Amino acid sequence: MTPLRRAILWVALALLATLPSGPGSAAPPTSVEGVPIDPDAELIVALTDDTTNMDPRLGMGSIRSNYIRQVFESLVDVDRQGKPVPGLALSWKPVNDLTWEFALRRGVTFHDGEPFNADTVLFNLDRMFRKNLDRWGIKDVAAGTAFDKVYPFVTRWEKVDDFTVRVHTSEPSASLWDILGREPLVPRAWTIKNGVEALNDKPVGTGPWKLVAWRRKDHMAFERNDAYWGAPPLTKRLRLQVIPEAAARIAALRAGQVHLVEAVPPLDAEVLGRNPAVKVVTSVQKLACRLYLNGRTKDTYDSGGKDGAFIDPRVRLALNLAVNREAIIAKIFYGLAVTNASPVATVAYGYAPQPPYPYDPARARALLAEAGSTAARPLTMQLLLPAKHYGQAFDETVGAVVEMLKAVGVQVTVQTLDFGTLLQTLTKGTLPANGAFAACRTSNNLDADDFVRDWASTTLVNWTPYPPELLTLYQSTRRQVDVKKRQASLAELQQKIREWAPVVSLYQEKKAYAHATRVLQFVPTQELNMDFRGVALKR
Amino acid sequence: MRAFLLRRLVHAVFVVWGVVTVVFFLVRLTGDPAALLVDATATREEVARTRQMLGLDRPLYVQYVDFLTSAPLGDFGVSIRERRPAMRMVLEHFWPATAQLALAALVLAVVLPIPLGVIAATHRNGLVDHLSRLGSLFLQSMPSFWLGLMLILLFAVALGGLLPAFGWGTLRHLILPAVTLAAAPLAQNVRLIRSGMLEVLQHDYVRTARAKGLAERGVIYRHAFRNAAGPFLTVSGLSLGFMLSGTIVIETVFSWPGMGRLIVQAVPGRDFPVIQAAVFLFAMLFVAVNLVVDVLQGLLDPRARVFEDAG
Secondary structure, three states: OOHHHHHHHHHHHHHHHOOOOOOOOOOOOOEEOOEEEOOOOEEEEEEOOOOOOOOHHHOOOHHHHHHHHHHOEOOEEEOOOOOEEEOOEEEEEEEEOOEEEEEEOOOOEOOOOOEOOHHHHHHHHHHHOOOOHHHHOOOOOOOOOOHHHHOOOEEEEEEEEOOEEEEEEOOOOOOHHHHHHOOOEOOHHHHHHHOHHHHHOOOOOOOOEEEEEEEOOOEEEEEEOOOOOOOOOOOOEEEEEEOOOHHHHHHHHHOOOOOEEOOOOHHHHHHHOOOOOEEEEEEEEEEEEEEEEOOOOOOOOOOOOOOOOOOOHHHHHHHHHOOOHHHHHHHOOOOOEEOOOOOOOOOOEOOOOOOOOOOOHHHHHHHHHHOOOOOOOOOEEEEEEEOOOOOHHHHHHHHHHHHHHHHOOOEEEEEEEOHHHHHHHHHHOOOOOOEEEEEEEOOOOOEOHHHHHHHOOOEOOOOOOOOHHHHHHHHHHHHOOOHHHHHHHHHHHHHHHHHHOOEEEEEEEEEEEEEEOOEEOOOOOOOOOOOOOOOEEEO | OHHHHHHHHHHHHHHHHHHHHHHHHHHHHOOOOHHHHOOOOOEHHHHHHHHHHOOOOOOHHHHHHHHHHHHHHOOOOEOOOOOOEHHHHHHHHHHHHHHHHHHHHHHHHHHOHHHHHHHHHHOOOOHHHHHHHHHHHHHHHOOHHHHHHHHHHHHHHHOOOOOOOOOOOOHHHHHHHHHHHHHHHHHHHHHHHHHHHHHHOOOHHHHHHHHOOOOHHHHHHHHHHHHHHHHHHHHHHHHHHHHHHHHHHHHHHOOOOOHHHHHHHHOOOOOHHHHHHHHHHHHHHHHHHHHHHHHHHHHHOHHHOHHHHOO
16 A cells, blocks of 8 residues: 555544544534524525525536535535545545545435435436436436536446445546535435426435525525534524625624625725624635636637737736736725735645735836837737626726736726626637636635646636646646645646746635624635534524 | 507517517527536537537527417526526516515505695695605605615614515515615606696686686696696506616615516526516516506596597
């Protein structure tokens, strides 16, 4: 057994020892840290929007995740510090270079009593990779992530016994535990019986909360799953209330109609923080906002027969040096954002801190001149801005960045459009040669791979494909299963990507939440969803 | 009158067909929803596959014929975002949430202005008239979005939760959104009735009615208001359109789970079936209400009896 495998096994066994022994193993406590709580209370949380669907296969964006992950769980869970911990799998390990093995948790049932076992996992893998759908008699869906296309190296999966599943790949895959492990799992028998459409009505999962009522665009009501395999939730009911308007959310909190609100705007967070009846908490998110630049060569993909205006790394580096991120974070975000020169989110597994791009307009001008930009023939940029899609602070940031780029001699014209139109432009590949676009990306996964794969294939966001040496390095990170060696490769890749500067990095979001002081133990996660398992209401 | 109604029904069919046809092609001009359904890291092949699954790779005329043959049966297809029947979604949000809100606001905007406008006109340049004009100006010039937030802060926060800040289901929940939605058309109707009444009150038949010794209330409401109400009725009919579109903003501010918010999300999400179903319903309602207004106008004012003229 290699040192890597021994280490993985040791961690898995240690985690196993800390887990509760069986379902519903303890009644909810009546106090936390000596403070009496109300275990029969209803926790009311105001969210910005309703989910459009509860089927995880349709996508796990930030809005959907908040709902879906209360009901459904995945093989790999996340602790409050963002670290992977056993979920429906007790452990996961590579048994050889081309095979991963997941040991499943025993004694878990779905809310309707259906047992969770290896057959559940195989069924879900079939759905993810669009295999055997006819055999199960279920429909295919327009999935957010087409696993069969994105991860074609996953070749087959098999049941070793009722609680062990093996997944085989055609090439080593270091992050397979993350790729497969974070997908929420739906019940097999229930879905076959009721059809995939039923997942969009009142689905059953293994999660801590049972969905009991869903009034669309209004609220979703849950009840504690008393048979939950982990520690049961500390309130009897949970209500996710949709309040789209930020000012109305905050008013509802101040009026005592809700206990907790998400997505507090930066300025409001500062004001609310002074209110003794309210507590503001923040967490760094994976959402990274950037300017994507057309750096496609005319012979790669289709770029209208012209080289992109941003092929030269010196130009892209110059644009990065022209942006005063500290000022943006202080003046627009009131501190509720961080800078990150790495392509990987600071809270992702495998992140390696990179020196920030300094704000250096003089060097930016020099680099642009070196790359051929002159006063007579300045660099031009046609910037597509999906206004009102990512929020006011994003729109203001882009406005500020445009002025900063103009200050170093770049002629920028902004074209405001809606997000759908931007995506259509990117799908068609009709971004102008001097085109750029402002957008943010996040991840539903834990591993750095989900970020660094952006420049490896023809995706919507890939307008500066990896040069051969970076592509080789990227592929080696993907195949390297030795943890230490992989961390080193990932760090090297991040450093090289920083120098190669495929995008103008703007900021990484910090999300603010506000809650009444009656709410105890709320810790915002760094994932796309909130976790209410340990949250209590003071009696 | 039967012939008039029949003719208007035929007109209505053409109007609704015209509207949904224009919307059918217009929404498709705005772009393709497939890219919105996949991750940003999706490849072009994945987007194409999604488009195929949604049936959007078929020629436009095939999609249109499909739409035309299904829509009259109430089948507008399945929502691209929610994967549920589009018309069912629209109706779920329309009834009772949006209907309740629009009707409450319509009642406020149509009933309240009658006494307010009449009093303002009969007390011309008096304190009541000045207050009425000032109030109308205030309500008309205030954005409903801002007014809604101010009402929430006042009634839900400052007055200790006198009225709820969000939600629906009870009369208490309805008050703030209905008042906010009704504010601008109410003010407009007060001014309309006031100016109509001021004009009518100077006519000879009003003087004659008074000279005959009729009670002042009878003169004002039976003779003067009846003649002044024509433009008010027409505008009230059109107000329904305002109410329905106004719910888009109000429903967002008050978290009202109605049709407005459904449309707000369907448009940028390119959810064609939902947009088409909603427009169809709006068009039907608008045509029906205006038909009712025409009939009412004829009943109030014999000169406006279009159905009799029509034979």
